[in-house]
Amino acid sequence: MKLLWFAGVLVFLINMPFGYWRSRxxxxxxxWILAIxxxxxxxVACRIFLGLGWHLSTFPVLVGAFFAGQFxxxxxxxxxxxx
Numbered sequence: 001m002k003l004l005w006f007a008g009v010l011v012f013l014i015n016m017p018f019g020y021w022r023s024r025x026x027x028x029x030x031x032w033i034l035a036i037x038x039x040x041x042x043x044v045a046c047r048i049f050l051g052l053g054w055h056l057s058t059f060p061v062l063v064g065a066f067f068a069g070q071f072x073x074x075x076x077x078x079x080x081x082x083x
Contacts, residue, residue, distance in 0.1 A: 004061055007050050011065040012072070014039050014046075019073020036070070 022035035043066065052058050 003050055004052065004058055007046055007052055007058075008061045008065040010046055011043050011062050012069040014042050015066055015069025016073040016076065019070035020077045021073075022070060023074035023077045039066070 018035045018039050022032055025031040025035065043062065047053070047058075047062070
């Protein structure tokens, strides 16, 4: 269980820079789509490296961490721009 939460934090941290990038480009552009999909192979590699497998119980945590990282990166970009 601790390994799953570690993976969730890792997924969150991987997605923050991509969320930051995504929030700076036009919605539905090629760069926007890349910012969403480029971290996926990294996350799959993390799942394999950490030995999590593909159990259904891991999906809510990791998918939630994925979206939370994208959201947090976008919020961080807005905070930086407002300074």
